[in-house]
Amino acid sequence: MPERDDPETVGRRVQRLRGERGLTQRQLAEPAYTPAYISTLEAGRVRASDEALRHIARRLGVSFEELALGRPAHLATELRLRLTEARRMLADGRAEAAAGRYTELLAEARSHGLPGEQATALLGLGECALETGELASAHAHFECAEEHLADASPAARAPAVRGRAVAHYLAGELRYAVYLLESTLDELNRGGLHDPDALLLLYASVIGPYMDMGAHARAAQAAEFALALAPRAGDPALIARMHRSVARTLLAEGRPAEADASLAKAAELYRQLQLRTELANCHWMRGYVHAQNGQLEAAEAELRQALDMLSETSAALYRSQAAVELADVLHRLGRPAEAADLLEGVLGDFSSERGAVHAAAAHRLLGIIAEDTRDTESAEEHYVRALSLLERAGAAGDLADLCRLLGDLLRRTGRTEAALDAYRTGLGHRTAPGTTTLGPAPAQPPL
Incomplete structure (x- = not known):
């Protein structure tokens, strides 16, 4: 089963999205499930199956990832594109501006639980600090990136x-x-x-x-x-x-x-x-x-x-x-x-x-x-x-x-x-x- 948030968190998310769309529990449940099942799910008393969450996501007009993890659709892809933009800023010699962008992206990646993107942002912050001569800060960023990559291969850890x-x-x-x-x-x-x-x-x-x-x-x-x-x-x-x-x-x-x-x-x-x-x-x-x-x-x-x-x-x-x-x-x-x-x-x-x-x-x-x-x-x-x-x-x-x-x-x-x-x-x-x-x-x- 894919990684996901706990049942209570998912239940509150379903309830909030259903309210925002003006749907009743019956409208959300039909035709595959019952209003009672939706009520139990929203109360956090049941861990929904992937099939059930996919059905509910389609009814709510969101992605499975957004419903199960709270991540907007295509978030990881968008973050990677913005990380590439920050890297270009650094390449242009705008280290301080790039550091500001990397800091924003690191916060976003943390809030959405994206460890790979967190590591990339930390590596970028480290490179910015090297360029500006803030060596203690650079060391801290690279060390933190290496911790995020602890379960990765030595080759993946090499940049850190x-x-x-x-x-x-x-x-x-x-x-x-x-x-x-x-x-x-x-x-x-x-x-x-x-x-x-x-x-x-x-x-x-x-x-x-x-x-x-x-x-x-x-x-x-x-x-x-x-x-x-x-x-x-x-x-x-x-x-x-x-x-x-x-x-x-x-x-x-x-x-x-x-x-x-x-x-x-x-x-x-x-x-x-x-x-x-x-x-x-x-x-x-x-x-x-x-x-x-x-x-x-x-x-x-x-x-x-x-x-x-x-x-x-x-x-x-x-x-x-x-x-x-x-x-x-x-x-x-x-x-x-x-x-x-x-x-x-x-x-x-x-x-x-x-x-x-x-x-x-x-x-x-x-x-x-x-x-x-x-x-x-x-x-x-x-x-x-x-x-x-x-x-x-x-x-x-x-x-x-x-x-x-x-x-x-x-x-x-x-x-x-x-x-x-x-x-x-x-x-x-x-x-x-x-x-x-x-x-x-x-x-x-x-x-």
Whole structure:
């Protein structure tokens, strides 16, 4: 028997609808039932059969679902259409407006007992919070969505897990982000649940944390798996995200032309899909690739375009992160004052719990600029703050270089023992390149 409300609730609903239509119990009952049966049903003393409820629904001019569950006809379909509209608002960079719409839809889905639509609305709210940099709120929404999907397959839960992982990643909790993604990948692969979209989503998402942790070997392997899964995936936005993530591993392997080609594919897909924030992030990444390849003028153009696009959206955290990348390029172009002004303008957007890795990058660059002007006291302060942020985040990929900068500064100012301590700390982070202490890598997908 289909799920339905209890007999008393259904009885009151039948009585209300009958009164609204001006029908007597006899008129509602005939020709299949008796007025006494309708009276007993309205009093909640009998659980009507599906056949009886379908008859009564036809007489009342409502759907079986509306009579049995109180849901208007086609409610779930209409809600899904409106959820799609909210997703489009978010894609246009209107995160705050999208969050308001998702909140309304979540309330409607709750009032009508639609768990799937509740989970979708919660995922949308989580994505909005990620874009606006409200990481604690994002984590709460994704965690709640995962609870609604507790009885679903690991593949269905993958977007919620990925959302939680990204929230931890942006907060500087790299190791826990990797743990969430790796454990879910392991569950999918070892359990034979080889959903290409779910696997691609998780592999593309784990590349960034791997790279920041200095686990380049695992990042390259994840990129290899993602590329192999892409032809079987059905979501073009997901494929674009994969190309954007894979570009980082290609660049780390000394293949800048291939990295740029991968980003060009991603950008074209984002343009077709009209995903504005994602397209801006793609310009940001292309700027980073150009900068690493020594093409500084091209890097500045791409990063300024990313910054302009992100400034038109609610993506404050992403905008500040792109500004740090642009400041690095401006410094390398011989414009340190302009770079310092840009960094000072965005440092307030970061904290140890919000954008820690980019906050460290900002302090590192401000330290270098201070050293250039012989302000060693300010330089040391910035290096120490950057070191604290990176150690908390576990970002081993950047720690060794920062320890070298700090050691050189301490040595030049006559503090040899402190300089040696800094160098030793840096060496400790370079002893096992390309590895983590997370244990064995996840099981491989069937490729």
